[in-house]
Amino acid sequence: MTVAELNPATGQPTWQVQAAGVWNGAQIVYCYGNGDAPEIATRNDGAVIISEPTNNGFPRLTLVQPNGGVELFSIPDSTSTVNGSQISVQCCMGPPMANEDGMAYVEYEVRNIGDTGITSDNLYLFQINPDNSTSSTLLSSTTDNEALLPGPIVPDGQGGVVATWTISPSNPPVPQYPYQAADVTGGSVGAPYNLPFSPKTVSPGQFPTIVLGQNGTAFASGPTTSTDGNNTALNQVVSFNIGSGAPNWLYQTSSQDTLSILSADADGGVAINDLQNGVLQLGAAGNSTQITAPLGGSPQYGWGGNWYLANAQGASLISPIAGVDAAGIWATPGGSPSHGNSTAALCSCLLQTDDPGDGSLARPALMAEGSHATDEPRAAAAPGGAPTNCIICSLSPPPSPNTTSCTTFPGTGATYLILVGDGGLQGHDVGNLFNLAAQQAANDLQTQGNKVIACRVSSIQNFNAAMTQNGLITGDLLYFGHSGLRSFSTQPPTYASLLFVGQATGDDTNIAAYNITVLCDSTAGCNIDNYLSANTAIRINGCDAGYTIGDYYSHGKQTSIAQILSNQLRRGVYAYAVGMYFSHLDASQDPYVDGRDPINPKKSRYVSSNLPMYLIPEGTPGNKPSAIPFTPQ
């Protein structure tokens, strides 16, 4: 058994930790049974915590630094005393968990067994601080001939964690509520409470799946038993208060059915997969809405915001089925699409907070690109907020709808057009970062000998004027600006895909299906071939413009603003289906996954207002996703 970290670009191990063999009868074995394999969590500094649930040869608790340095932690032994002879044994560890503040946690059990059974059992919460110092806190203890099996740990959304465990008696019956939980904040253990599940049996490694909702609510799915007198085993999803365990509502199904949690949703509810009834959304009050017919399997959420369904051919991309709380820190099972037992907001687009003091990711940002927070300094910026080598930064928005505000960088090659949208308003303002990324693109294109016309745009009319008043564009048209999805407060949620060109409100500040005909309106005599060459491609540098969704402004048709643009302008469009962020390194060099600060993921990472500047897609370093091509339909 080996745990290894693989380089995403080469697939080669960057470090690995191997287990020792274990004597089994007359031979050494290196195999592991169900539930015995090591569990892993990734801390936000890149360190990996590995725990071994049993005594199968792996160290009980290991921390591997990003550079491969290994640190082993001492976990107290359990004891077994038979006929007065005591031996020390390695007992049980739970899965580790890495919280957003850099703390990591894992539960361990110290079980003392005598001739008559379990004489005492103590369950501890082991805490690893960011400097790798440690402490242990007693969670629960018993002398009732029962084991306290370590369970998973989830964040409580307030900086603390909820530790869970299972009461497993040596002899039946299982208690009515064997699954226990307690909120632990600042080393203080809150009153333990029952999770409202009553399974007929319990076993190590089996525990309800928990995701964190909003406003102190969590959701869990797991086995229980009917209370109608038939004593039937059922699956159940429950909403409960994460501080007290008090249930808000329960959703149960028939004995033959299987329920699994897909995600905590932005509307305060939860999306579940009911194997017999399809994907359902259970609202904050427990009201059920069917989203899909039965899918034959349980969909999985991906880092790019897409849903996938495993099938015989591998995995297929399916339509969005849930309004995932993308800013939630444990919105999907295992904390993230990686199931890495680590807190992670799903999209760095959504990390701006209106109140840093309350410790919450309080509200969605209009700003899609996340690497610059407005409250951060721009120490490197020249007077006026822009460096002098950024000509585009000095362009003003056009004074009226059908006018342009452009600058030209001469060249003898093809003519490129760069359109730069507004930076955004207070709280979502990227300052000059779009301008800087556009300037970088202009510099790179001019270095290659091309002519570049760069224009500021604040409305669809500005966009159209810049496109149709600059002669024939023989290179590509590049857009740098806000884009993405708008959600409407409907049940189920409704979405639209737009380019948020302007920062003002109003029907012409955005580009969407409802006003797309403003761009080179053929009914008014516009011929796109007069303005864009047949080889011109449109490249959208903005968040989620290639994300396909049931677009409200297209009467619910599955499409994206990239496809809508391609259809209207009869040209190929390249756009990303993921968020984007700013970096001084290009996509092949940038070492980050997204624009979050690695120390405080609630914050966006600082970039200075200087060149070089790139707007790059979220994704694995060295293996960023490519822009998706869209062709006219």
Place this chain on the structure above:
Amino acid sequence: MSFLILTVALSTLSGAAQAVPNSAPTRSPKEIVDILWRRATEGEMLKADGWHRASGFYLHPTAFPGDRSIRVMSNHWGIEYSSVEENAAVVTVDCAEEGKIDSKMRFTSAPKSGTAKTGLIFHLVLAPTYSVMYAPDGKTVEKKTRGNQVWQISEAPAEAWTTVNTAIRFVLEVREKSNDPDIKKNADETVIRLLKLD
């Protein structure tokens, strides 16, 4: 004498309505929603009289819910899109729901949407108005005449609502009038949070 004047006035209104019983609505769906939002921005939807004045905008108006809970919307809002199809219309508003203020002046942020921007959809229908003439008792309906058709919003709000800046004024006014130290403390905290919104 005052009753006689009222009757004459109602008769005149009724007559005018009868002359153009099915004329085109004087305000478009977009104008209806725009006026409603402007009034909300001015704080009209926080007061019973303002709420009642706006009741004509709704197909099924509701009683003023009081100010037990105030829904706070973003300062920045705008009509994004409107469309009319026969007797139905849709208007979408580019806005963000920021949160709620309870009667103790505690502010709770709205759930996160998970998308870059948010908005509201208003459904409107074309509905007739009526002119009503009452008997001398002021209660008995003598005549109910169908008048112009107007656009009305199908769904009425359940809570008083306004935008951030007006909410700040509302909280400050409540704070000023209250002798409850908890309300004053909550109001102070809420104002600090509201000032960070836009």
